[in-house]
Amino acid sequence: MEKNQEIALTQMRISVEKLGSSTEGHGDPTLMRFLIARSMDPDKAAKMFVQWLKWRAAMVPNGFISESEIPDELEPRKIYLQGLTKDGYPVMVVKASKHFPSKDPVQFKKFVVHLLDKTIASSFKGREIGNEKLIGILDLQHITYRNIDARGLITGFQFLQAYYPERLAKCFILHMPRFFVSVWRMVSRFLEKATLEKIVIVTDEDERQDFIKKVGEEVLPEEYGGQAKLVALQDVVLAPLEG
Numbered sequence: 001m002e003k004n005q006e007i008a009l010t011q012m013r014i015s016v017e018k019l020g021s022s023t024e025g026h027g028d029p030t031l032m033r034f035l036i037a038r039s040m041d042p043d044k045a046a047k048m049f050v051q052w053l054k055w056r057a058a059m060v061p062n063g064f065i066s067e068s069e070i071p072d073e074l075e076p077r078k079i080y081l082q083g084l085t086k087d088g089y090p091v092m093v094v095k096a097s098k099h100f101p102s103k104d105p106v107q108f109k110k111f112v113v114h115l116l117d118k119t120i121a122s123s124f125k126g127r128e129i130g131n132e133k134l135i136g137i138l139d140l141q142h143i144t145y146r147n148i149d150a151r152g153l154i155t156g157f158q159f160l161q162a163y164y165p166e167r168l169a170k171c172f173i174l175h176m177p178r179f180f181v182s183v184w185r186m187v188s189r190f191l192e193k194a195t196l197e198k199i200v201i202v203t204d205e206d207e208r209q210d211f212i213k214k215v216g217e218e219v220l221p222e223e224y225g226g227q228a229k230l231v232a233l234q235d236v237v238l239a240p241l242e243g
Contacts, residue, residue, distance in 0.1 A: 015046030
């Protein structure tokens, strides 16, 4: 690790303690995500980290969201969790045509946490390192106006930005219909520059080939040019973590 990173980590730990909290149980790779998200500013990173700890304690008091808490969101089987890319990133697929705006905002937020936690955990090799990332595929094929959920999209991306900093490696948006462009423009206003830079709207053959190459045919579902079968989120059983 570079000297300036070590200094920033030390300063961040001190700042977290000054805010009345602790970094205990969280290694350098986790803290580095917060530093990178806040341009290596230790005080801003510390503030973000403490906000995350408080949010996590309130939102996920048991340490995880169980499937029994989110039955309405799981029922349509709209999220799929594929294997790992050659870079070790888990691939999450969202079928927007199976999603409808939630009548229960609290359950929807819990669902977002559940799917992000489970996706990230699927890349653990026995234990969490802290710097794991994911690849998201948002498939807009066959969506109608009834599927449009700008608030849901904003919630998902804002959770990634605020509570899962530097967890998103890339997000590919496929089959964006013309009527969705104005919706996406509105959603984009709520996203940080760093997040927008990780989002690729696949529109032509060159971009499609690049998308297939980045994800890898082994884990990419057949309908997107890969060789894998779609696996619903709830059908994926994760190995228990080590001690």
